[in-house]
Amino acid sequence: MIMSEPTQFGQPQSTPALRGELRLDEPMSRHTSWHAGGVAQRLYQPADLADLCDFLRALPIDEPLLAVGLGSNLLVRDGGLRGTVLLMHGALRELSLQAEGSLYAQAGVPGAKLARFAALHGCLGAAFFAGIPGTVGGMLAMNAGCYGSETWRHVVKVQVVTRGGQLLERTPAEYEIGYRSVALRSKWSVESCLCPEEFFVGACFSFEAGDGDIARQEIKDLLAKRISSQPLNLPNAGSVFRNPPNDYAARLIEQCGLKGVRSGGAQVSEKHANFIVNTHGATAADIENLIMEVRATVAAQTGVDLHPEVKIIGEAREV
Ligand SMILES: Cc1cc2nc3c(=O)[nH]c(=O)nc-3n(C[C@H](O)[C@H](O)[C@H](O)COP(=O)(O)OP(=O)(O)OC[C@H]3O[C@@H](n4cnc5c(N)ncnc54)[C@H](O)[C@@H]3O)c2cc1C
Numbered sequence: 541m542i543m544s545e546p547t548q549f550g551q552p553q554s555t556p557a558l559r560g561e562l563r564l565d566e567p568m569s570r571h572t573s574w575h576a577g578g579v580a581q582r583l584y585q586p587a588d589l590a591d592l593c594d595f596l597r598a599l600p601i602d603e604p605l606l607a608v609g610l611g612s613n614l615l616v617r618d619g620g621l622r623g624t625v626l627l628m629h630g631a632l633r634e635l636s637l638q639a640e641g642s643l644y645a646q647a648g649v650p651g652a653k654l655a656r657f658a659a660l661h662g663c664l665g666a667a668f669f670a671g672i673p674g675t676v677g678g679m680l681a682m683n684a685g686c687y688g689s690e691t692w693r694h695v696v697k698v699q700v701v702t703r704g705g706q707l708l709e710r711t712p713a714e715y716e717i718g719y720r721s722v723a724l725r726s727k728w729s730v731e732s733c734l735c736p737e738e739f740f741v742g743a744c745f746s747f748e749a750g751d752g753d754i755a756r757q758e759i760k761d762l763l764a765k766r767i768s769s770q771p772l773n774l775p776n777a778g779s780v781f782r783n784p785p786n787d788y789a790a791r792l793i794e795q796c797g798l799k800g801v802r803s804g805g806a807q808v809s810e811k812h813a814n815f816i817v818n819t820h821g822a823t824a825a826d827i828e829n830l831i832m833e834v835r836a837t838v839a840a841q842t843g844v845d846l847h848p849e850v851k852i853i854g855e856a857r858e859v
Pocket of ligand 1: 671681777
């Protein structure tokens with residue numbers, strides 16, 4: 541289905557025809573790794589970057605917007621999302637070598653693809669992206685990382701689009717970058733998830749130039765490590781809670797005897813205590829209730845207040 545909705549979005553006559561795909565009442569369970577949650581009022585998957593800019597220019601300025609990559613860090617409540625989801629995955633797919641050790645990737649490129657492309661072009665230090673099942677946009681928004689590496693350590697500059705459809709370039713110095721958090725110093729916080737003013741559409745990354753075979757071996761080793769330690773056979777969203785200072789959320793959750801605890805179709809993984817898996821037909825409410833139960837139990841038994849790393853958004857279903 542390819543369509544544009546001139547009246548709904550107030551598209552002026554002079555706006556170029558939109559080439560992307562607009563879906564109404566789209567189940568977000570199709571776009572989140574938990575495979576749970578309500579519908580998005582509208583979801584737009586642009587044809588490319590120019591089309592995304594055209595789409596944004598045609599939108600009313602108060603339309604609620606949310607960028608989504610692979611939904612691997614998202615819990616959308618069962619009552620769904622008002623406004624429009626901008627689906628970057630499968631849309632902004634450009635990936636290119638700029639110079640030795642330097643890559644450009646658009647926001648919809650998956651981490652695994654970035655890691656393999658980097659290895660192919662002799663870039664060292666990008667293997668960790670292979671273990672993160674998100675897109676470049678999501679990894680920039682979350683400052684995703686693992687095994688001592690983080691996305692923003694390799695960022696030279698980012699390309700963003702404003703909600704008015706204007707493209708801008710920004711440098712890392714313009715952002716407050718922390719553990720799984722990124723916020724533009726001057727304007728908005730990715731943390732808020734509420735009608736942000738800008739979205740990541742691409743980034744230039746820099747890596748150490750070296751032997752591609754070493755990089756490929758690093759990817760293999762990392763994936764083997766992940767398979768042995770994470771419940772990848774069931775839908776999940778990776779680590780649910782951030783690690784508290786000088787400790788591990790998984791250790792605390794396990795210590796509290798919470799492995800295997802269930803809420804409806806959601807369960808604290810037996811394999812990795814900081815993962816919640818969807819064993820069968822879990823609702824977003826099942827998952828959120830379990831998150832709250834784990835948080836309350838850990839706080840009561842250890843005094844540590846765990847903070848969710850996953851973004852919980854949308855409306856609760858009315859009962
Ligand atoms: C099995 C598994 C293992 C994982 N392991 C790790 C790990 O080791 N380390 C780690 O850090 N994370 C890990 N994660 C979590 C997740 O993969 C990362 O947070 C990833 O960066 C999310 O990317 P995404 O494209 O799926 O983002 P989404 O889940 O789609 O979105 C996450 C947030 O980013 C925002 N966002 C997405 N795209 C954009 C954009 N273009 N511009 C602005 N904001 C945007 C969204 O609005 C949302 O707030 C894991 C998840 C799974 C399922």
